[in-house]
Amino acid sequence: MPKPPFISIPLDIADLRVLQTDLTQAGELILTVESTLEHTTCHRCGRTITEPHGTDKPRLLRHLPILGRPVYLRIRPKxxxxxxxxxxxTTTQHLDWYDPQALHTKAYERHLIVQLINSTVSDVVAKEDVSYDALLGILDRWVATTLEWTTLPAITTLGIDEIALTKGHRNFVAVLTGRTADGLLHLLAVLPDRLKATVVAWLQTIPTDRRACITTVCCDMWEGYSSAAQEMLPHATIVIDRFHVARHYRDAVDDLCKHEVRRLRQELPQAEREDLKRTLWPFRKRSADLTDAEQERLDTLLGHSPALQLAYTLREELTAIFDTAGSKAAGLRRIRCWRQRVERSGLTCFEGFLRLLDTWQDMIANYFTHHETSAFVEGLNNKLKVLKRRCYGLRNVGRLFQRLTLDLAGYRRFSPWSAGSH
Ligand SMILES: [Zn+2]
Known part of the structure; x- marks a missing residue:
């Protein structure tokens, strides 16, 4: 019988000698290892000491898998x-590739942290066969629960967003992010609520020189955010991003669409009711993105409801203003014209949105001079949406900060393949 092929690979841990390799019946690799370093630091006087005094009891440390097999390093610390x-x-030798109390090598802990990116604790527990508490302990050691300002370059744009943690949309946490001049997005804080006092208190924790660098604050139409920013960052421009604006006027038109479909279902003859199926999606899409079949379904729906046709046209017109207005003055002028058309239309679905415009029009129009903010919030919003699904019910703001940090910057900070890893 031919010998099965064998390979040798480096263990990639410095100052270590492999004494023995065992394969257990369960298929786990146990590598018995020994440090080649013949000294440590005295725990009392801090001097380097070299006089051997036996070994400590053996430790079994989980390490990175090899060819899909779980790997353990067995070591008797000197x-x-x-x-x-x-x-x-006497002092037990400290080695830099594992923490004294840990059950895992640092390399394996880092591997677990990368597994947690865009995932859940339970999922990684199941995949890696580690304990829930051990994984949370590793998360706490590797990812801070609040920001260290000194680790960040200057933030020029501050974003204030929120996630609803429970149904009913009353229990919000505020999510603060910052963009640096190089365009990278950083998580700055997760706050337990979105009250002005909470936001002000957090803004006060920003070092004064860092506060001065913030030129733009990008947020939703929420008094707690805008007044906190005006008070603490009086030199910054507040921009209500088009993304937030769009959510309000698009939701208003969506509601009308659902209402009209319900009405038509009762009023139309059976044969024509079939036309109403699968119309909400083409209705929601931008008209430029519709396929021919979707356009046909949409035209049929709009043909049944002149009011909906009108609301749809107004929605697309407002979107076009955000797409094309080249200055704040031009944007404001076109929004005022749009508003007149809405008021003449007799539609009631935009009433709530027009009230928002009364209060926020000027900050909304700041978007026309700060176009870049849109991608900023949309990118984050996708992450928040996914995180919300995964961490539903997670109320601990420190944990949320850790999880969002991982989702936003995890590969950059922890992947062994990433150039900037440390
Ligand atoms: Zn000593």
Whole structure:
């Protein structure tokens, strides 16, 4: 019988010797290893000591898998005796590839952290066969629960967003993000609510020189955010992003669409009711993105409802203003014209949106001079949506901060393949 092929690969841990390799019946690899370093630092006097004093009890540390097999490193840590201190205390050797109390090597902990990106704790527990508590302990050691400002370059744009943690949309946490001049998005904070006082208190924690660098604040139409920003960042321009604006006027038209479809279902003859199926999606899409078949379904629906046709046209017109207006003055002028058309139309679905315009029009129009903010919020919003689904019911803002940090910057910070890894 031919010998099965064998390979040798480096273990990639410095100052380590492999004494023995065992394959258990369960298919796990146990590598018995020993440090080649013959010294440590005395825990009492801090001097380097080299006098051997036996070994500690053996440790079994989970390490990175090899060819899909779980791998454990078995090590008896060396002990050394101090000749300088009075009663010659002994110290166990500290090695930089595992923490003294850990059950895993640092390389494996980092691997688990990367597995947690865009995933859940339970999912990684199941995939990797580690314990829930051990994984949370690793998360706490690797990812801080609040921001260290010193680790960040200057933030020029501040984004204030929110996630509803429970149904009913009353229980919000505020999510603060910052964009640096190089365009990278950083998570700055997760706050337990969206009250003005909470936001002000957080803005006060930003170092003064960092506060001065923030030129733009991008947020939703929410008094708590805008007044906190005006108070603490008086030099910054507040921009209500088009993304937030769009949500309001598009939702208003969506509601009318659902109402009209319900009405038509009762009023139309049976044969024509079939036309109403699968119309909401083409209705929601931008007209430029519709396929021929979708356009046909949409035309049939709009043909049944002149009011909906009108609302749809007004919606697309407003979107076009955000797409094309080249200056704040032009944007404001076109929004005022649009508003007149809405008021003449007799439609009631935009009433709530017009009230928002009364209050926020100027900050909305700041978008026309700060176009870049849109991609900023939309990118984050997708992450928030996914995180919300995964972490539904997670109320601990420190945990949310860790999870969002991982989703936004996890590969950049922790992937062994990423150039900027540390
Ligand atoms: Zn000593």
């Amino acid at each position: 002990r050394f005796r101090c000749p300088f201190c009075d009663d010659h205390p």
